Amino acid sequence: MPYLHPDGRGNRQKGVLPAMECERAEKLIQAYVRDRMPEKEMEEFIAHVRSCPACYDELETYFIINHAARYLDNDETASYNLKGLLEEDLKEKERSVRRKRHRNVFFSVLIFLLTVMLILFTMHYLNFIELPWLKGLF
Numbered sequence: 096m097p098y099l100h101p102d103g104r105g106n107r108q109k110g111v112l113p114a115m116e117c118e119r120a121e122k123l124i125q126a127y128v129r130d131r132m133p134e135k136e137m138e139e140f141i142a143h144v145r146s147c148p149a150c151y152d153e154l155e156t157y158f159i160i161n162h163a164a165r166y167l168d169n170d171e172t173a174s175y176n177l178k179g180l181l182e183e184d185l186k187e188k189e190r191s192v193r194r195k196r197h198r199n200v201f202f203s204v205l206i207f208l209l210t211v212m213l214i215l216f217t218m219h220y221l222n223f224i225e226l227p228w229l230k231g232l233f
């Protein structure tokens with residue numbers, strides 16, 4: 096019997112339409128738990144489970160099952176708070192998504208600035224324009 100989300104419609108009635116559908120999120124739960132999540136899906140997935148208690152519960156269940164065995168074996172201190180562990184894991188992945196996006200923006204800006212500088216230097220060097228702050232350097 097397929098798992099039905101009790102609040103699958105609730106979200107929509109409240110006007111909070113999740114960007115990702117539950118069906119898609121459910122498929123990604125396995126990927127998340129096994130650390131095989133496609134990077135571009137991560138952010139939307141996290142946003143979905145945060146706004147959808149049904150998917151969050153399901154993710155939590157799989158997460159705990161997946162991690163319980165591991166932690167019960169070799170790390171007793173971590174096993175007492177598996178729910179907190181999922182929260183930590185979600186936060187860490189959110190941070191890494193955000194870091195990556197910041198880095199991309201940073202490099203785009205940097206490359207843009209370098210290109211502009213290069214054009215300015217070249218034009219100055221070829222005497223097309225006069226850059227007062229470069230006088231004497233070239």
Ligand SMILES: [Zn+2]
Nearest residue numbers: 117120147150
């Ligand atoms: Zn959902």
